[in-house]
Amino acid sequence: MAYNLPVETAKGKIREVTIGTGEKSLKVGGENVLPFHLWEGEMPNRPIIAAEVSDEVEELPPALEKVLGDVKNDPVAWAKKAQDEWGVDAIALVLTSTDPKATDAPPEQAAETVAKVADAVNIPVFVYGTEDLDKDAEVMKAVASKVEGKNVVLGPAKEENHKTIGAAAIGYKQDVAAMTPIDVNLAKQLNILLTNLGMEADKLIIDPTTGALGYGLEYTYSVMERLKIAALYQDDTMTQMPLLANIGFQSWKTKEAKSSEEEYPQWGDPEKRGIMWETITAASLLMAGADILILRHPESIKLIKQLIGDLSS
Amino acid sequence: MEESVRILFLPENRYIMAKPGENLLKAAMNADVHINASCGGSGSCGKCRVVIEKGEVKREPNLKLSEADIAKGYALACQTTAWSDLEVRIPLESRIGDKRIFERKVPEPVYGHLLSATDWEERLPEWELDPATQKIHIVMDPPTLDDNTSDADRVKRSLSMEAGMKDVVIDYPVLQRLPNMLRQSGWDVTVTVLDQGEELRAVRIEQGDTTARQSGIAIDVGTTTISAELIDLKTGEVVASASDYNAQVAFGEDVITRIIYATKGTGLAKLQSVVVGTIWNLIKTLVEKADIEYCNITHIVVAGNTTMTHLLLGLNPKYIREEPYIPSATSFPWIKASDIGLRIAAGVYLYAIPCVASYVGGDITAGVLASGIFNTDKMTLYIDIGTNGEMVLGNKDWLLACSCSAGPAFEGGGVRHGMRATRGAIEQVRINKSNYEPMIITVDHHKPIGICGSGLIDTLAELFLAGIINEKGKFNLDLPTDRVRKTDTGAEYVLVWAEDSATRRDIVITEVDIDNLMRAKAAVYAGIEVLLSSVDLDVSAIDELLIAGAFGRYLEIDKAVTLGLLPDIGYEKIKFVGNGSLLGAHLAALSREMLSKTKEIANTMTYLELSMNPSFMEKYVSALFIPHTHLDDFPRVREQLEEVRREQRMAGQA
Numbered sequence: 001m002a003y004n005l006p007v008e009t010a011k012g013k014i015r016e017v018t019i020g021t022g023e024k025s026l027k028v029g030g031e032n033v034l035p036f037h038l039w040e041g042e043m044p045n046r047p048i049i050a051a052e053v054s055d056e057v058e059e060l061p062p063a064l065e066k067v068l069g070d071v072k073n074d075p076v077a078w079a080k081k082a083q084d085e086w087g088v089d090a091i092a093l094v095l096t097s098t099d100p101k102a103t104d105a106p107p108e109q110a111a112e113t114v115a116k117v118a119d120a121v122n123i124p125v126f127v128y129g130t131e132d133l134d135k136d137a138e139v140m141k142a143v144a145s146k147v148e149g150k151n152v153v154l155g156p157a158k159e160e161n162h163k164t165i166g167a168a169a170i171g172y173k174q175d176v177a178a179m180t181p182i183d184v185n186l187a188k189q190l191n192i193l194l195t196n197l198g199m200e201a202d203k204l205i206i207d208p209t210t211g212a213l214g215y216g217l218e219y220t221y222s223v224m225e226r227l228k229i230a231a232l233y234q235d236d237t238m239t240q241m242p243l244l245a246n247i248g249f250q251s252w253k254t255k256e257a258k259s260s261e262e263e264y265p266q267w268g269d270p271e272k273r274g275i276m277w278e279t280i281t282a283a284s285l286l287m288a289g290a291d292i293l294i295l296r297h298p299e300s301i302k303l304i305k306q307l308i309g310d311l312s313s
Numbered sequence: 314m315e316e317s318v319r320i321l322f323l324p325e326n327r328y329i330m331a332k333p334g335e336n337l338l339k340a341a342m343n344a345d346v347h348i349n350a351s352c353g354g355s356g357s358c359g360k361c362r363v364v365i366e367k368g369e370v371k372r373e374p375n376l377k378l379s380e381a382d383i384a385k386g387y388a389l390a391c392q393t394t395a396w397s398d399l400e401v402r403i404p405l406e407s408r409i410g411d412k413r414i415f416e417r418k419v420p421e422p423v424y425g426h427l428l429s430a431t432d433w434e435e436r437l438p439e440w441e442l443d444p445a446t447q448k449i450h451i452v453m454d455p456p457t458l459d460d461n462t463s464d465a466d467r468v469k470r471s472l473s474m475e476a477g478m479k480d481v482v483i484d485y486p487v488l489q490r491l492p493n494m495l496r497q498s499g500w501d502v503t504v505t506v507l508d509q510g511e512e513l514r515a516v517r518i519e520q521g522d523t524t525a526r527q528s529g530i531a532i533d534v535g536t537t538t539i540s541a542e543l544i545d546l547k548t549g550e551v552v553a554s555a556s557d558y559n560a561q562v563a564f565g566e567d568v569i570t571r572i573i574y575a576t577k578g579t580g581l582a583k584l585q586s587v588v589v590g591t592i593w594n595l596i597k598t599l600v601e602k603a604d605i606e607y608c609n610i611t612h613i614v615v616a617g618n619t620t621m622t623h624l625l626l627g628l629n630p631k632y633i634r635e636e637p638y639i640p641s642a643t644s645f646p647w648i649k650a651s652d653i654g655l656r657i658a659a660g661v662y663l664y665a666i667p668c669v670a671s672y673v674g675g676d677i678t679a680g681v682l683a684s685g686i687f688n689t690d691k692m693t694l695y696i697d698i699g700t701n702g703e704m705v706l707g708n709k710d711w712l713l714a715c716s717c718s719a720g721p722a723f724e725g726g727g728v729r730h731g732m733r734a735t736r737g738a739i740e741q742v743r744i745n746k747s748n749y750e751p752m753i754i755t756v757d758h759h760k761p762i763g764i765c766g767s768g769l770i771d772t773l774a775e776l777f778l779a780g781i782i783n784e785k786g787k788f789n790l791d792l793p794t795d796r797v798r799k800t801d802t803g804a805e806y807v808l809v810w811a812e813d814s815a816t817r818r819d820i821v822i823t824e825v826d827i828d829n830l831m832r833a834k835a836a837v838y839a840g841i842e843v844l845l846s847s848v849d850l851d852v853s854a855i856d857e858l859l860i861a862g863a864f865g866r867y868l869e870i871d872k873a874v875t876l877g878l879l880p881d882i883g884y885e886k887i888k889f890v891g892n893g894s895l896l897g898a899h900l901a902a903l904s905r906e907m908l909s910k911t912k913e914i915a916n917t918m919t920y921l922e923l924s925m926n927p928s929f930m931e932k933y934v935s936a937l938f939i940p941h942t943h944l945d946d947f948p949r950v951r952e953q954l955e956e957v958r959r960e961q962r963m964a965g966q967a
Contacts, residue, residue, distance in 0.1 A: 159785065183934060185937075189942050193783060196783070
């Protein structure tokens with residue numbers, strides 16, 4: 001007798017969130033199964049990859065310098081390269097220049113950059129601040145109005161500044177990525193606060209905070225998994241948002257990814273090491289249920305794209 | 314001669330001589346003047362405000378005292394030293410409160426049902442009047458040369474023949490009095506026999522027949538309040554009752570500060586003598602009220618939490634506080650009342666209702682007895698909310714208990730203008746949902762002094778319903794009212810303007826207060842959830858929710874549910890027990906059967922240590938939200954909220 005895979009059907013379904021508008025738009029989420037359990041239901045949209053683009057770069061590890069050196073000071077060129085050469089699904093523009101601890105660029109200037117990048121590419125855009133509560137609120141307000149009608153994702157909105165960012169997103173019809181510190185309940189609470197503010201639930205994305213391999217990956221994994229289980233099997237409507245994993249920034253900041261061969265000869269080729277650190281983090285979180293993966297290195301992007309393809313076929 | 318200063322405390326008009334440099338809180342304690350102080354004198358609670366009316370003091374700088382306060386003469390007693398003769402006034406907010414509060418009639422709750430006498434009969438059908446001490450009147454034949462058995466054996470023989478009491482042990486003091494007493498009385502005596510469970514003991518001998526006069530005393534030894542009842546053991550009726558503050562309050566308001574005090578020097582002996590003092594005064598009041606003789610009293614039953622029981626019995630409480638939280642004992646033998654310094658009459662014994670663990674004490678065992686949980690098929694949740702939220706889940710087959718540290722917020726501690734439920738305490742609050750103006754009622758309709766536990770619950774629920782705070786307890790600063798304001802220490806809501814308050818200060822609730830209350834309510838609710846989930850149940854399984862304790866008595870159930878302190882299971886399932894601890898002590902004083910049941914209950918109760926429970930933290934975080942992160946578990950609150958928000962939107966559009 002043939003073996004039948006046991007099938008557990010879920011009650012709930014992840015909301016389908018549209019990012020961008022018209023031709024430039026795409027959908028994330030929509031699945032009613034745990035990651036790639038395609039025999040139990042459907043994943044109408046594959047997890048997407050967004051390339052991280054920064055509006056200001058200090059120093060890059062050599063492995064990244066090699067592939068980004070030519071575009072690192074030009075976010076528009078960087079975004080176009082990511083779109084045209086690496087074939088990513090979206091751009092994640094990080095407004096590093098606005099960090100009050102560094103350049104502290106004014107919100108209007110940052111908003112200008114966002115508009116340029118969004119105009120230059122024909123894929124959707126995520127806009128991230130620097131996790132400075134007050135500055136991010138100001139910046140996102142400026143960005144929201146500047147790119148009105150483009151339906152970008154503004155983030156990260158946290159409990160302390162969700163009102164300002166949420167209000168800007170509602171006013172100018174943008175999406176929001178809501179970020180909470182690795183806790184299922186806190187993620188859900190912030191979604192409730194944002195929806196009570198008047199935000200539509202299917203314009204929300206959960207950023208549960210990412211820990212890279214060796215730096216808390218297992219916590220992020222567990223939280224993502226539990227959010228997905230609550231969303232699907234307990235039909236918990238306030239956890240049914242697509243999940244975002246901010247992998248590039250977190251994994252390239254680790255000692256293991258950025259140290260040179262001279263510092264740690266026993267660790268082998270730093271380029272391969274950095275790429276693998278990012279790729280393994282991404283592959284793991286893909287299994288945990290991430291719907292959006294923000295990555296940095298084109299090689300990691302290529303590997304993860306391939307993995308998503310393999311798992312979806 | 315050594316230099317000294319004279320410190321006069323007003324309005325008590327009591328003074329004490331002290332060395333220059335004496336701490337004012339210490340001086341007040343020595344002078345037996347009460348000043349609220351909940352942090353043990355560390356300067357962190359800011360409750361011990363006094364006004365220096367005359368004389369020279371030194372104040373340690375403290376954030377709880379503003380420049381303006383100092384200009385008005387305010388000082389924190391624990392942070393101030395005396396350097397000349399002083400006149401110190403204890404302002405209203407620092408006084409212990411009016412004792413008339415104890416005579417207050419318990420209001421009939423709007424929601425929920427107060428258990429009455431008929432309920433008790435139904436709950437405890439097998440209960441009968443059969444106290445642990447019995448007075449036996451015996452008349453003996455005098456000894457002769459033929460019948461030359463000893464006096465003691467003669468008494469024993471009579472007890473055996475008259476009352477069927479075999480092998481009665483005669484207490485040593487009784488033995489000493491025996492030969493003279495028997496002969497003086499003409500061999501006609503009344504012997505009081507105490508059934509200790511393992512043995513019968515003759516504890517008192519009196520001339521003639523005194524069987525008609527026999528009383529017992531039941532006492533609830535609370536951390537804050539002690540309540541006592543005098544019961545006629547012949548009829549089972551309560552003939553007098555009285556309550557007072559536990560005088561130990563002067564040594565710290567919660568059990569932890571008392572334990573710390575007890576472990577220093579002669580602290581334990583001091584705390585024991587202080588609580589015995591309070592009990593002695595209560596017994597005096599009872600005896601006077603009932604117009605009886607002290608020697609009518611034959612035994613006492615006390616119920617208290619584990620720490621209070623330890624302190625009363627003079628047992629070292631130190632290890633209750635230190636991991637792994639081990640009490641000296643959880644069950645206690647009958648002891649002579651005089652052994653703890655309670656000298657009422659000869660041969661009065663005292664029984665302390667057994668505890669379950671360090672943080673689930675005899676008060677809870679007594680409450681479980683009194684509420685008949687051990688006797689019912691219904692799945693019952695019994696909650697006693699105070700500094701610790703103690704709760705018991707179960708029915709006649711099993712009992713599961715836990716204790717969660719709610720902190721002192723519900724009793725007014727850790728809250729800027731928090732206070733106990735005494736005169737002038739704001740206890741009911743409504744807030745208008747369109748103009749955000751409050752409507753408040755205080756205890757005894759006195760000018761407001763501060764906010765008590767039930768008032769805090771009301772305030773929080775009303776702030777939330779009015780949309781002044783959000784689900785996280787954070788203020789909405791964009792509302793058109795000057796009652797919500799931002800200060801250096803965070804946002805706050807003004808409940809009472811200075812000109813309307815008895816303290817001439819604005820009475821406010823701050824974001825920090827709200828955080829403390831949120832943590833307290835989350836700890837209680839998470840405790841409930843852990844109890845339920847550890848036996849694979851959820852709130853829907855609760856057939857009956859019993860609320861015990863002083864805080865619970867005045868709690869507005871609907872507000873507590875809106876806030877997510879209590880589960881949303883329908884008001885009809887919620888009942889008030891009142892003082893479950895005193896009721897249990899009362900029953901145990903009246904009936905041997907009930908008394909032995911307390912041992913059985915304490916033994917059957919399984920104690921769940923929350924600090925060991927892996928899911929507690931998650932449940933706690935999900936409860937740090939109003940009413941709760943999982944709104945689906947609060948269907949009635951959800952409906953109410955939808956209604957309120959709809960009305961607000963309509964009002965906003967109009």
